[in-house]
Amino acid sequence: MSAGFSTVLKVLALVVFAAGLASCREEEQGRPLHYVHGEYGGKKDTPLTAQQERALQLRVLKQKN
Incomplete structure (x- = not known):
């Protein structure tokens, strides 16, 4: 894996985690x-x-009349 792809994957995981916390x-x-x-x-x-x-x-008594 390239360093750029690894960084994008980490950012994506962080965004998904933050969205999960915000939804609670x-x-x-x-x-x-x-x-x-x-x-x-x-x-x-x-x-x-x-x-x-x-x-x-x-x-109840009033309603019966």
């Missing part, structure tokens, strides 16, 4: 890659307070 967006890091069918994999819901539950019950 921060918001995509840590996301699930494998899903289990029929199973929710998200964060757990926070439980409702008694006041929130009562407000929902009142809304």
